Amino acid sequence: MVLAVHVLTCLLGTGSWVAINGMWVELPLIVPRAPEGWYLPSYLTVLIQLANVGPLVVTLAHRFRPGRLSEVGTIYAILGVGIVACLLLAFLWQETSLVGGAPHSTALLSLLFFLALVDCTSSVTFLPYMRRLRAHYLTTYFVGEGLSGLLPGLVALGQGVGVAHCVNGSLAAGNGTRLREEDQPARFSVQSFFLFLGGMMGLCLAAFFLLDRLPVARQERAKEKYQAQARVEPGTGLSATMEERPMIGNPEGPGPGSTFGTGTYSRPQVVFIFLVLAWVNALTNAVLPAVQSYSCLPYGNGAYHLSATLAAVANPLACFLGMFLPSRSLVAMGVLAAAGTGFSFYIMAMAVLSPCPPLLDSPAGVTLIVLCWVLFVGILSYVKLMIGLVLRDEGHSALVWCGAVVQLGSMVGALVMFPLVNVYGLFHSGDSCNNSCPR
Template structure:
């Protein structure tokens, strides 16, 4: 039963961001077709941030009417919406209409909003639901959340999305010239098939949630929690004896040796505030700031370096979550040190993006290896921090996890708001076409 619950929690976690991640990895096939072309990513970024109305509404309702909203029906509604939106997107993604005299991808952008609404709302509903289960099932959930980025990337890799090659092109302007240009290779299957596969992943999340709500252990723990009235919606209050939500008292059935004692830890409001600040900072880096410049930091080293950094960093996320299952570290000093280390790796990636299209060691294999390694280590270290902060806050109360999700979304929003004008308005970063680069050796 424990193994089954681990598996279900993992599959449940994959539904958290699989839809939006699927949009990003499919962009190389969508951009040449849709009328917005390379402005499409900026449109998607704005639409995703508008979808934060979902977690905002859930958080306010929890705050203003504690105990009035149960996660179970909300999760059913949002995941079912995600399945339906993915199915519609598979058939309508290329449909355009004229707005203000110009063609726009109205169907694609509207369905993107609903997918983003599902994924953003998952931050304040999925994790709080896990308070019904034992703390050991939090890490498998984060493994699944990491797989929500890896699985679409692997499907896109099998599809051939974004695979490029350098081709000789003859130009007649100012005389005949033969130049190298980047060309996209044809995909092995269409976006229709890709979005149907993403819909299948969302459906698997819905099915796993259905079984999670019907596990005997889940029903028992839920009844105990409701009987004790564990609806504390403030992350900064609660006696040490109540931090486990009633179901995880020391010596309770199903606890691993030493697990209960590790979870029962009283944190002052100042230390809790530092944990939430850490959550906001880590998510600002991983979900807003650095993803905006990944192509700028990697493409100058070649398409192989770019694809390796994207794929291996996606693998580093679930790997770090798996490590957290077997080697948990709840020390705030350790998590702070890992955050500083991960920020250092991110700073190197940002520096290479600023120096694009001619970064350090561009013509050396060491330069490509270094930027790929920094992306992998950046993702891995900060993913571990996200898991362990979630485990710590799960040990306090249901409300602590609601605020964890809200803080996660707030950090991501601040990261996007910082980077959007730099990338799309002020053109602070310069893109690189590896096939036509002219940088000094």
Template sequence: MGLPTCVDRSVFVHILICMFGTSSWLAVNGIWVELPLLVQKLPEQWTLPSYMSVVIQLANIGPISYTLISIFAPFILSHEKVIILFILMIGASSCLLLSFFWEYTTFIAGTQHSTALLILEFFLALVDCTSSVAFFPFIANFKEKYMTSYFIGEGLSGLLPGLVALGQGVGVVNCINITKTNFTNGSWINTTGNIFPQYQQPNFPAQDFFLFLFIITFMSGFAFTLLGLMPQFRSEMSLNNNVCELVYSRKDSELTSSATVTTSIDSTLSPCNCTESVNNGQSVSHLLNQDDKISDDECQEYKLASRSIKPKISPSLYAYLLLLTATINGISNGILPAIQSYASLPYGNKPFSFSVLFGIIANPLACFLAYFFPTKNIIYITVLTILGCSVAGYDLTLAGLSPNPFLRGKKLGEILLVLSWILVTGFFSYVKVCIGVIFRTQGRRGLLWYGVVTQAGSAVGSIIMFVLVNVLKLFTSAPMC
């Protein structure tokens, strides 16, 4: 067995981590793209999204609790894999129950409400919100290159439901002209009526769509189980970055020279002498296959190599990157989803559909781009963030001018609309990956705080837009036809 075996394993780890990442926001994204079908069947109709927004914010009790426990009682989270598997089981079970009970309603205070949908959505949102603080630290157990694979999977959590909903025919609207006949002056006269939207019947029911979400969540849990249990993948863990080379290629000189760089040792690393614990209680000899014995000298080399390539960023830069993360997620996860219909509908149903579809496609594509062309240059990251905020400002302006934004009814306006949603998603998705990779170099605690501010920024953005849209009613929706 030689070094190529380690390289071959990495392909499977990339795939498994990508599959694991699809569960991060799959359920919440799935329910949102299914809304045009749900509002036709449920009593809340188009007030349903406001109820769902409140439920999702209540689910933030999950990441808040997880963060507090990790700070004040970290021993509770010692069985990290069991906790994550339990979270995924809640998500899969909720999707399965949703497929059978989503239409179930009850009377509350004399009004009919979608009780089953909202209760199950709370548990799904609990899973998705908690994933921001639970999944990132787990990914820190693996090499830095796998961080992008997780973000690709996170992008697919929006893309896959969107493509399935597109095949389902959800949200396809036909504008029909209804002619009225009135009896005037002793005769029947046909008068031209108003144009009304009529939703196209879906190609398959909502039950099948939720079963699809269950299957994907189950596969994500299966991928996570393989990552945690298969001993063949231990060589791809971050503390083993150089063990594979030490055992198979003996390139000791490179590792020794790299250790001369002055760096900060991650708090999760302990001195390695082949008998001492280095990774959650696992010794080096345990992390390796039984046939892969290494000498004490090689183990010392591993100790030196493990200490390298862990540069510590300054507190000011740390705070700046956290601020950027909160801002980006507040805009992309809170503000933009709330104003997309206001910004897009004035240009017609097709531009609206294209802006949604190409926007969710741009997310995983930007993550692929970050994998092949990564950057840790803070200036580049800042410039791309400014560009993303500028494009987001354009979309926010369109929403504020609704139902009569500029270039309405013109092809140029439709092109700029769709292009703006592609660019804003692309810029922000690329920057999220780059910042995530930087925090990955700071170990598990860095990724924990990255997840915390990701969720906090999203929550603040959602709350602000809920007040502006539903309380202050600052935006006016354009008619669908």
């Protein structure tokens, strides 16, 4: 294993979702200045789902026109679009125009669509590219993907986003018996944050360029799947150019009952793997994030920020653990997915019971909700890593479908939660400064 290749792979993974993750954590500073107000997160959710047209096009191209779409060229294109979109956002995010007689953040929303398109398409391009490298670099890629959520969160925390304190309500309402929440002023501007995101995308592009071109990276290509054949011209003793040829599939043919990849797994096993993948990503990328504030804020701002920060740390740590404890056991995968789902049920129950969940005034309540968030994210991050290792062994097309199912699961989860949260109002937020629950 070469340290430089690990670093480059980690940076590539970091660029996969850093832009959209950064947008989510910066929303508290953007929303007060946008005409859409707190409807902006709903717009962002819809834009991310519309951006799934990118993975759809790539998946269909691989299915019906195999070999026609340049994987390397596609990655260069989407990273370039991501850099330009971040830089334009830094200077245009406050620009508005009249649509239907009302002001709207047209520049912000348009550029957010392109960022979502970049990040969604990365799921079906970065993973298949990683199959060119040895298997252990896929774990490093997942560590970087976890950092794509952690790093913007830490920068936003340093910026002061979402950090609030309770002040006497008499300052505004003349009633000294009630407190109100007041946000802390940001330490640096939204423009600077978008420039940071553009810099992260630029690092990702540079890392990919080096990963694709450096001799030390080329030496780490997966020899078990890509044969490097040196052709010697007869009578000259001179070797011609090296040729890399993907060896997808089992030369002896697929096993009984399966035509997927190498034929190692039967059809029911393949269905099980993809169902778990879709379910896990629906929970981690859409369902539970939609109710995180409802599940945590009744216990206070401290519980909310602690759960968000530690859960973000749990993602790359779980993938880092996978470097030393890799597993491809389908039984272990099912058990861990069930365990993570169990923690998600507790989190969802606390969100449904908001603003008066159990153990509201007890340290045990704070400990339980934070612990459940950390274990939920950590366990299911490891499950996603296990599935990535399994599908990596099954060939290029398996990783393309892996990315497509990731996006499909996330999309279904978002489409289910959007009406429940934003239309029907089934969840009620708690007041972190005033406890109005019956004792």
